[in-house]
Amino acid sequence: MKKWLGDEDMALSSKLVSGLPDNLTVRTNNKLWELTETVASSPYLQELLAQSTIPEFLSRLADSAEGKAFQAQLTDFLGDYGHLNVNMDIAEDFWWENPGIVLAMVKGSLTADKRINPEEREQQKQKEREEIEVLVRSKLNFVQRAIFAKLLKSTQSYMLLRDNRHFYVTMPFSLIKKAVVTLGERLTAQGYLLDPRDIYYLTLAEIEGLLSHQLAWSQGYEKINRRKSAPRVALDDLPSLFKGWPKLSGDAATARQASSVPSANSGQGSALQGVAGSPGQVRGQVKIICSPADFSRFQAGDILVAENTDPAWTPLFSIASAVVTEHGGLLSHGAIVAREYGIPAVLGVKNATKIFRDGQTITVDGKKGAVYPE
Numbered sequence: 493m494k495k496w497l498g499d500e501d502m503a504l505s506s507k508l509v510s511g512l513p514d515n516l517t518v519r520t521n522n523k524l525w526e527l528t529e530t531v532a533s534s535p536y537l538q539e540l541l542a543q544s545t546i547p548e549f550l551s552r553l554a555d556s557a558e559g560k561a562f563q564a565q566l567t568d569f570l571g572d573y574g575h576l577n578v579n580m581d582i583a584e585d586f587w588w589e590n591p592g593i594v595l596a597m598v599k600g601s602l603t604a605d606k607r608i609n610p611e612e613r614e615q616q617k618q619k620e621r622e623e624i625e626v627l628v629r630s631k632l633n634f635v636q637r638a639i640f641a642k643l644l645k646s647t648q649s650y651m652l653l654r655d656n657r658h659f660y661v662t663m664p665f666s667l668i669k670k671a672v673v674t675l676g677e678r679l680t681a682q683g684y685l686l687d688p689r690d691i692y693y694l695t696l697a698e699i700e701g702l703l704s705h706q707l708a709w710s711q712g713y714e715k716i717n718r719r720k721s722a723p724r725v726a727l728d729d730l731p732s733l734f735k736g737w738p739k740l741s742g743d744a745a746t747a748r749q750a751s752s753v754p755s756a757n758s759g760q761g762s763a764l765q766g767v768a769g770s771p772g773q774v775r776g777q778v779k780i781i782c783s784p785a786d787f788s789r790f791q792a793g794d795i796l797v798a799e800n801t802d803p804a805w806t807p808l809f810s811i812a813s814a815v816v817t818e819h820g821g822l823l824s825h826g827a828i829v830a831r832e833y834g835i836p837a838v839l840g841v842k843n844a845t846k847i848f849r850d851g852q853t854i855t856v857d858g859k860k861g862a863v864y865p866e
Contacts, residue, residue: 496636497628501859502771506831507624508644511617512652516659517803517829520573522610524594524807528601530565534558541599546592566591575666576659576804578784582669583692585784586662587804589673596787597807604792604811617832655828658803675699684709693719764841767820768861769827772836774814775855778848781808795856797844801826809833814856816863818844830858838863 493499493508531537536558541549553559574588587593625644629637676688684702685691691699693716701707779794781787784804790796792811799818801808802825809815809829817826820839830837836858841847848854848865855864 493628496640497631502768503859504624504628506771507617507620508628509648509651509828510831510834511614511619511621512648513618514656515652515832516656517806517825518610518614518832520576520659520803521807521810522614523569523573524597525601525610525810527562527565527569527594528598530562531598532602534562537562538602541595541602546595549595550591566594569594575663577662577665577669578804579802580658580662580665582665582672583689586666586669588666589669590784593784593787593804596784599788600790600792601807601811610810613833617834651823651828654823655803655825658825684712686713690716763862763864764844764847766816766838766841766861766863767822767827768858769820769822769824769837769839770815770830770835771859772814772834773855773857773859774836775853776813778850778852778854780845780848780850781805782845789850795854797848798826799845800824801829803829809835814838814858816841816844816848816854816856818842 493502493505497504499505531541536556540552540559544552550563553563570588570591575586577586578584585593628640632640672691673688676685676691679685679691679699679702680688690713694702694712698707698712698715702709702712774795776793776795778797779790781790781796781798787808790808790811793813794811795814795816796808796812797816798805800820801815801817806829810833812833812835814835815826815830815837817824817837817839818841820826822839824839827837827839836856838856838858838861841863844863853866855866857864
């Protein structure tokens with residue numbers, strides 16, 4: 493696209509890989525939108541969600557007909573999509589065990605002035621993609637059209653697989669989590685553990701050692717406490733040998749460095765350079781999201797700033813005005829979904845969650861891959 497049509501800003505390219513059918517991330521978000529609409533249509537549910545803690549909200553749903561209907565809808569949703577979690581780490585909460593993650597996103601979606609029907613948006617993106625395909629083909633000669641058709645088919649197929657894989661990969665992780673939760677509760681009841689969640693700090697061999705009394709209880713807790721107190725290691729602090737991928741010229745490896753280019757959008761400071769993931773330019777306020785515990789703070793129009801995102805975060809994209817992440821590139825989840833929702837995205841901005849602060853005004857330029865702080 494760059495070579496033949498000069499599509500340097502991805503204005504055409506991004507549309508060619510958006511609006512693809514059977515996108516499970518989009519399907520999940522469509523169902524979440526239905527939950528949001530149910531709450532939005534009921535003043536009682538809106539007030540209950542706004543005034544109550546999540547446990548209180550869930551416990552009081554059975555008190556009314558509206559609440560019971562929403563409870564049934566939420567149960568169906570969790571049955572189909574509850575196996576999702578943030579990073580495929582079984583120590584993290586899955587949606588089925590912590591519905592508060594889902595309700596926090598519902599609460600954030602309620603802040604939108606106008607909630608766009610995702611099915612209508614999906615149809616619009618599909619129509620736009622088809623029109624752009626016709627336009628691109630009309631600008632190419634016979635040989636170029638043949639090459640373009642082959643590359644486009646592969647790109648669209650694998651782009652969709654790239655995003656859908658998480659939906660399926662988390663399914664066995666969810667089953668493993670249910671088994672581990674049960675095992676942790678049993679071990680705690682029998683006195684092998686002080687807390688069911690301590691099981692995440694032991695290997696299977698060590699658990700077997702506790703049960704066979706080959707590993708003393710004190711030795712087990714020495715390991716647990718040592719691992720609990722171990723400092724977290726940031727991905728960027730690791731040598732490239734341990735990261736498992738090569739440095740790519742002109743991509744995330746070089747783009748993660750803060751540039752010294754003066755900001756053209758604000759007279760204050762320099763631009764932070766990253767990877768251009770989705771075109772467009774937006775000026776707005778930062779909301780730093782580190783985990784699902786922060787989802788309830790995210791409101792319509794905020795600029796999502798995070799270390800990384802995955803499909804479990806997708807509903808935030810439907811109300812975000814732009815996305816900035818510390819990791820990722822053109823094929824990352826953040827870039828794929830940002831293009832799907834037509835919002836600017838800049839990936840690979842090193843230390844973005846530490847440089848920016850909640851409420852800070854920034855301009856995100858997804859065409860240039862730059863972020864301009866104010």
